[in-house]
Amino acid sequence: MEFCALCWMGLENAAEQELSARKLHAEKIRKVRQLIGEGKRKVFFEADPDADTLRQLGTVEDVYAVIASSRNPGDMKGLARMVERALGSETLHAALNLERAVSGRAKAARFEPMITIENRSDMRRRELRDTLLTGVDKKLPKWRRTRRDGIGLWLDIHGPRAMLCVRLVSRRSGKRRDLPGALPASVAYSMIFLTYPWQGEVFADPFCGSGTIILERLRFADASAILGGDADGKAVRTAAENLARTPFVPVRLDATGLPLPDGSVDAIVANPPWGEKHDAKNWTADRLADLYEVFAEEAARVLRHKGRLAIITTAAKSMDSALKNRRAFTISKCFVVNCLGLRPHVFIALRK
Structure with a gap:
């Protein structure tokens, strides 16, 4: 057929x-x-x-x-x-x-x-x-x-x-509460899929929003540990509601200062703030660039050698610069996805 x-x-x-x-x-x-x-x-x-x-x-x-x-x-x-x-x-x-x-x-x-x-x-x-x-x-x-x-x-x-x-x-019939800017489930799944998840890995999503990426990671082989959270209390509550039927509990955390030891994470998949998805007054281009720079440094710290990072944003130049400035990442893939009425870039990077 x-x-x-x-x-x-x-x-x-x-x-x-x-x-x-x-x-x-x-x-x-x-x-x-x-x-x-x-x-x-x-x-x-x-x-x-x-x-x-x-x-x-x-x-x-x-x-x-x-x-x-x-x-x-x-x-x-x-x-x-x-x-x-x-x-x-x-x-x-x-x-x-x-x-x-x-x-x-x-x-x-x-x-x-x-x-x-x-x-x-x-x-x-x-x-x-x-x-x-x-x-x-x-x-x-x-x-x-x-x-x-x-x-x-x-x-x-x-x-x-x-x-x-x-x-x-x-996949559009799920009963899930979404926040503005939440990824379609298939986009989140694809980002995880392209990091080649494996059983027993340590996985993190430090911008969990409504929990879509965590929900999709739970469809793959069991991770030994999953850390997911957000700096926004409303996002953490929404994610907790969406994840209520799973053993996972999201926490409130700062993606620029993760409560993790150096070299302890195998994969990070994240949907950070984009300028188009948030109040432009709060997320200017300069502020986004600063956030990406600090987050890239923190991701480089917690990822193991050959750890994988997948991240999506419309501020592609800022993200590209942040990853390259660290000199700790090799960008293996970068492509445009048409979703949410926008054309964000997805970066797949490998920790050197």
């Missing part, structure tokens, strides 16, 4: 690496440089995965089973024929069985129609929605439309290409 995963622009390589690591037919992965709505990319792969493997994918936001695709379905009548064939196919039933295994839901008769259209001037979103709804009425007459908690049916048109998919996984 063919699948389509959506990831934030800039995380395609991380998604490809994770798919390969999970042995999802890595040789058949193909990246398609098409943007979807909020700045996401499509990554296609062919596999016969089990439900657990799909649930464990962390670098992507959504995963869909492709039940029909066409390089050129022609006009609306041709598209309607493609939709009706797909909704009566064995591929649909296989996708629905997999969706139930992933979600744990009983056999459902409710669906959410989703439409995306790019680079096609002769089709309108309303026409596409009506085509999908008509196809469901004909082939699945017992199904009822809903706005939430239904089976996602996604009709996507990009230029001459068309595809119809069933949503299997969505």
Whole structure:
């Protein structure tokens, strides 16, 4: 079966690496440089995965089973024929069985129609929605439309290409309290993934905010110790609420003076303040630069030899300067991610 995963622009390589690591037919992965709505990319792969493997994918936001695709379905009548064939196919039933295994839901008769259209001037979103709804009425007459908690049916048109998919996984449905500037879960997971976490490591997030990075680290192999906290008391309380069902308790701490011995940490993953995410009066460019300089020095102190640092910010020049000024880090990766309506840089650095 063919699948389509959506990831934030800039995380395609991380998604490809994770798919390969999970042995999802890595040789058949193909990246398609098409943007979807909020700045996401499509990554296609062919596999016969089990439900657990799909649930464990962390670098992507959504995963869909492709039940029909066409390089050129022609006009609306041709598209309607493609939709009706797909909704009566064995591929649909296989996708629905997999969706139930992933979600744990009983056999459902409710669906959410989703439409995306790019680079096609002769089709309108309303026409596409009506085509999908008509196809469901004909082939699945017992199904009822809903706005939430239904089976996602996604009709996507990009230029001459068309595809119809069933949503299997969505990482946007978590019941988590977020603070302004909180990272999407898949971005936090990808940053951790790119530090190659291992069982027994000592992990730290000194700008924990609402706790997203800590929550994502708990999805990996057990660390021997995790330190997470924030200088903001409200952030610590919010993180504690989000982490209430875990054994982890965030603490109030100063990232520029960590309560840790020298060379005691294996990995630091952090989402420090950005100018665009905070009150500009409080976080000027100069103040951010000063914060990054002091934090880089503290990170160099507590990280072991070959310890890993992953950090995200829109103030890329200040962060690059702070890491290079220490002469204690080698920047192994630096790339732009499209998220939160911004284009922050992610730095992956190795302690010399």
